[in-house]
Amino acid sequence: GQQVMQIPQYQHVQEGEDFTTYCNSSTTLSNIQWYKQRPGGHPVFLIQLVKSGEVKKQKRLTFQFGEAKKNSSLHITATQTTDVGTYFCAGRGYQKVTFGTGTKLQVIP
Amino acid sequence: EAGVAQSPRYKIIEKRQSVAFWCNPISGHATLYWYQQILGQGPKLLIQFQNNGVVDDSQLPKDRFSAERLKGVDSTLKIQPAKLEDSAVYLCASSPGGWDANTGELFFGEGSRLTVL
Numbered sequence: 001g002q003q004v005m006q007i008p009q010y011q012h013v014q015e016g017e018d019f020t021t022y023c024n025s026s027t028t029l030s031n032i033q034w035y036k037q038r039p040g041g042h043p044v045f046l047i048q049l050v051k052s053g054e055v056k057k058q059k060r061l062t063f064q065f066g067e068a069k070k071n072s073s074l075h076i077t078a079t080q081t082t083d084v085g086t087y088f089c090a091g092r093g094y095q096k097v098t099f100g101t102g103t104k105l106q107v108i109p
Numbered sequence: 110e111a112g113v114a115q116s117p118r119y120k121i122i123e124k125r126q127s128v129a130f131w132c133n134p135i136s137g138h139a140t141l142y143w144y145q146q147i148l149g150q151g152p153k154l155l156i157q158f159q160n161n162g163v164v165d166d167s168q169l170p171k172d173r174f175s176a177e178r179l180k181g182v183d184s185t186l187k188i189q190p191a192k193l194e195d196s197a198v199y200l201c202a203s204s205p206g207g208w209d210a211n212t213g214e215l216f217f218g219e220g221s222r223l224t225v226l
Contacts, residue, residue: 001167004151033214042200043152045214088151090215096165097142097215099151 002027002093004100012106019076021103023089031092032065032072037102038085046074079107111135113218115201121224127189130221134182134203140164141178142215143186144200152200158184191225198222 003026013019023032031050035043047056049065049072056063062075072089084107089100114133122128134141140159144152155174156166160181169176173192178184188195198220206213 006151035215042217042220043202043215044217048214096154096157098154099144102151 002091002096002098004089004091004098006087006089006100006103008103009101010104010106012108013079014108015081016078019079019083019105021074021087021089021105023072023074023091023100025070025091025093025098027070027091027093029069029091029093032069033090033092033097034063034072034074035088035090035099036085037088041085043088043099076105079105081107081109083107113201113203113216115199115218115221117221118219119222119224121226122191123226124193125190127187128191128223129188130186130199130201130223132184132186132201132218134184134201135205135216138203138205138216139181140204140206140213141184142200142202142204143176143184144202145197146200146220147197155186155199188223191223193225196223196225 006023033048034046037043053067054065060077064073086102086104088102090097116131142157143155146152155169156176157164158178161178176186200220202215202217204213204215
C-alpha cells in the first residue's frame with residue numbers, strides 16, 4: 001500500500017532560524033497537501049500542490065512538489081514561536097489521502 | 110460556515126466495552142473520512158465514504174470496528190469490544206469533492222479522544 005514518510009521526526013530550532021521538513025511517498029501522487037497540527041489540536045490545511053515541480057509560497061513558508069511527484073518539502077524562513085506544531089504532508093493517490101509520519105517543530109525563544 | 114462537529118470529545122472506557130463516536134460533516138461535503146491518530150503518530154485512515162457509500166475501508170479492523178454514514182450526511186464509528194491499543198484520537202474529516210476529485214482540502218473536527226483502561 002501507499003506509504004508516506006517524513007524526516008526529520010523532530011526538530012528544535014532557535015527562533016529566527018530556518019526549518020525544513022521532507023516528505024517521501026512510495027508511489028506517485030496526484031497531489032500533495034500540507035497540514036499543521038498545534039499541540040492538542042486537529043490538523044489544519046495549509047496548501048495543496050498539484051503540478052510536477054510546483055513551488056508555492058505563503059509568507060515565510062515555501063512548499064515544493066518534486067518532479068516525479070513522489071516527494072515534497074516545506075521550508076520555513078526565520079521561524080517564530082507561532083510556528084510550533086507538527087507538520088504533516090498528505091499524499092493523494094488512487095482513491096485515498098495518506099498522511100505522513102509528521103515532523104514536530106519546537107521553536108526556542 | 111459551521112465546521113465538522115464531533116462528539117463526544119472525551120471518552121474513557123474499560124477494555125471489552127463498546128463505544129460510539131458521531132460526526133456531522135460540513136453541509137454539502139460529499140466525502141467523509143474517519144482517521145485514527147495515536148499519540149505521536151500521523152492520522153491513519155480507517156474508512157472513507159463518498160455520500161453514503163464506502164470508498165475505502167481497507168485499514169478498518171472489521172472484527173471490532175464498524176462505521177456507517179446515514180443518508181450521506183452524519184456518520185457514526187463504533188468499536189466493540191475495545192482493546193487497550195484502541196486508545197487514540199478519532200478524527201472525522203470532510204471534503205467537498207468526490208474521492209476522485211484532484212482537489213479538496215480536508216476539514217477536520219476537533220476529534221474524540223478515547224482512553225481504554
